[in-house]
Each structure stands twice: as structure tokens, then as C-alpha cells.
Amino acid sequence: MNLISAFADLTMTTEIFESVDPLHLESGEVIKQFQIAYTTYGQLNSDRSNVIWVVHALTGDSKAAEWWNGLIGEDKFFDPANHFIICANLLGSNYGSTNPLSINPESGKPYYYDFPQLTPRDLALSLERLRNYLQLDQIHTLIGGSLGGQVALEWSVTLGQRLKNAVILASTAKSSPWVIGFNETQRMAIESDCTWGEKREDAGLKGLETARAIAMLSYRHPADLRIKQSENDEKLDGFKASSYLRYQGQKLAKRFNALSYWALSKAMDSHDLGRNRGGVEASLAQIEARVLTVGVNSDLLFLPEESQFISQKVRRGTYKEIQSTAGHDAFLIEFEQLTYILKSFYLEN
Numbered sequence: 001m002n003l004i005s006a007f008a009d010l011t012m013t014t015e016i017f018e019s020v021d022p023l024h025l026e027s028g029e030v031i032k033q034f035q036i037a038y039t040t041y042g043q044l045n046s047d048r049s050n051v052i053w054v055v056h057a058l059t060g061d062s063k064a065a066e067w068w069n070g071l072i073g074e075d076k077f078f079d080p081a082n083h084f085i086i087c088a089n090l091l092g093s094n095y096g097s098t099n100p101l102s103i104n105p106e107s108g109k110p111y112y113y114d115f116p117q118l119t120p121r122d123l124a125l126s127l128e129r130l131r132n133y134l135q136l137d138q139i140h141t142l143i144g145g146s147l148g149g150q151v152a153l154e155w156s157v158t159l160g161q162r163l164k165n166a167v168i169l170a171s172t173a174k175s176s177p178w179v180i181g182f183n184e185t186q187r188m189a190i191e192s193d194c195t196w197g198e199k200r201e202d203a204g205l206k207g208l209e210t211a212r213a214i215a216m217l218s219y220r221h222p223a224d225l226r227i228k229q230s231e232n233d234e235k236l237d238g239f240k241a242s243s244y245l246r247y248q249g250q251k252l253a254k255r256f257n258a259l260s261y262w263a264l265s266k267a268m269d270s271h272d273l274g275r276n277r278g279g280v281e282a283s284l285a286q287i288e289a290r291v292l293t294v295g296v297n298s299d300l301l302f303l304p305e306e307s308q309f310i311s312q313k314v315r316r317g318t319y320k321e322i323q324s325t326a327g328h329d330a331f332l333i334e335f336e337q338l339t340y341i342l343k344s345f346y347l348e349n
């Protein structure tokens, strides 16, 4: 499938990669076959050394130049005129890749609740399949934030010398009890929806709205809500903060499904770079690429210390920080600072 982008001079192609080889998951389960939707921008150069691989966060999709439009595009830091930019929709997500609503080849029916447990390592393995298929022997920069950062970190361990630079934003080497706790409250919200458990595409959708509203409180900082959602009137009810969270919940429920959300939030919980590798520090020390970690000073979910820790334990690490009142999601918002941070990283290295 070739799609012409809405961006005038940005050639975008979205395609489907079908893997017919079984994917052996960390849980011991096997996905016999799967598909991955991926989008590319720009062209490979003659020595195929200009690959920028983007990994999206929890509810993102493969169209990175849309949700990261301040970083990817004409005259942006990652410009398709110079780079071959690729982003794949993560396995488990519902933007074209195999997910719980896809047909299980074993039963001929959607997986629904039988979808296997995924980990960031499994997700990295599925991306490795795609890399092999596309014969991309070198990745110049692998970049991802939050869950995308977890997957990028996992992949950095196994890519070895095939990867030159890893940029890990607002993420961690191992999910903290705090992150797992937040995700659990969101799954509890989904479970409390009376349609959860039914085999239908919209199962748990009302619960997903609540889950997103809870999640938003971890993606923002109190200062952000104080700036944007404070009241001018003296009132008893009908607060802006309330309608904001309800709106955010409804917005996600219109574009996502609760089963994918469940699968990917479970994957996020399971993230432990050191599992079966002798611990987190040992696995970070295995990464051969240069690593830039970027924390956000107001991130309440993935704390800046967690990003600092990664840069201290890898062989060649750099830490930079975004200053923002936006909270965790600043890595999707603060393009000017991100551009400056990336420019200095490449100049210094």
C-alpha cells in the first residue's frame, strides 16, 4: 500500500510486513505469524547509513511525522531529505499490527482475551524481524520515549554494532512499582466496565475512558493543570479539570481499544532490561551504541533519575533534561528543546 502524504514534499509510505516465522515470546508462548504496519519517510542513501528508527509510545502509531511533527519533516531535525525514517506500529497495538482483535490463525476467530502476554523484549524481537526483512544492516539512530524507550533500550542490547546511537526519552531500564501501580489502576478501571470479558471489539471501552483519565494525571504535572485548567469563576461544580479529563478519556476511546491498551500496559509493567541477563547494570553495560537519555524535570511517571541512571551505566552515555511544566508527555510536546538537545548530542559525539 503506498500512500501519498498530506505533507507536500514528504513522501510517506505505509506498508504491512507479514512474518510467517513463529515469534517465541518471553512468556514461553508462541505467536505463529504476525503482521507489522510500518511507515517510512525519505530514501535510503547509497551506503544505507541514514536510517532513523522511531519507536512510538503506548497509544502511538507508525505515522511518526504526524505525532512528532516538530521533530520529523521538512527542515525539521529528522528531515526526510537527508534521512530514511521508519516507524513501526508495535505488536499488540491497533494501528495495523497484529493485536488482540486480530484473527488467531489457530482458532480462526479474534484473539480477544487469549492474546499472549508481550514484553518490550518481545516487541524489540518483532522489530528485529522487520529490520532483517528490510535488510537495514545499520541503524544510525534508534529513538523512542516511554514504552517506546523501553523497547528501544531492549533492542539496543541485541543490536550491538548495528546501532550507532540510541536516544531514550522519559523512560527507564526497569518499570518501577509506581509505574506498575498506575497501570494497575487503569486496568482496574477497564475491568469495572461490565462489557469487559465479552468477546466484542468495544469491550471495556467505557473503562478505557477512565483508564486514560487516570493515565493523564501521570502524564501531566500539577503545574500544567494549574496553568491550563484553573477556574476564573467561583463555582461549586463543572470544573475545567473534570471536563478536561473526561474529554481526554473519550478522545482515546474513539481511536483505541481496551484489549490493546491492556496488552501494552502489561508489556510496560514487565519491562526489566536485566531479566535473565545478570541484572540491569550488566545489561546496560552490554550496549555498544552511544546512548542519549532525556529526562523531563516535571515527569511524575518515569523520574529523571531513571534516565540519568541509564546514561551512567551504559558505556557511552549522555544525559540531558527537558525543562517543562508539561510533565511526562513533554517528550511529545517540547520540540524546540528536543531539537537543541539532539543537535548538541550529535555535535559532542
Ligand SMILES: CC(=O)SCCNC(=O)CCNC(=O)[C@H](O)C(C)(C)COP(=O)(O)OP(=O)(O)OC[C@H]1O[C@@H](n2cnc3c(N)ncnc32)[C@H](O)[C@@H]1OP(=O)(O)O
Residues within 6 Å of the ligand: 056, 057, 059, 060, 061, 067, 229, 240, 241, 242, 243, 244, 245, 247, 248, 255, 329, 332, 333
Ligand atoms: C490517530 C491518532 O491520533 S494516532 C496517534 C496519535 N497519538 C499519539 O501518538 C500518542 C501520543 N500523543 C499524545 O499523547 C498527545 O497527543 C500529546 C501528549 C502529544 C498532546 O496531547 P493533547 O491532548 O493534544 O494536549 P492537551 O493535554 O493540552 O489537551 C488538549 C485537548 O484537550 C482539550 N481540552 C483542554 N481543556 C479542556 C477542558 N477544560 N475541557 C474539555 N476539553 C479540554 C483541548 O480542546 C484539546 O482538544 P483536541 O485534542 O481535540 O484539540
Ligand SMILES: N[C@@H](CCO)C(=O)O
Residues within 6 Å of the ligand: 057, 058, 059, 060, 145, 146, 147, 219, 328, 329
Ligand atoms: N501520551 C503517550 C503515553 C505516555 O508516554 C501516549 O498516549 O502514547
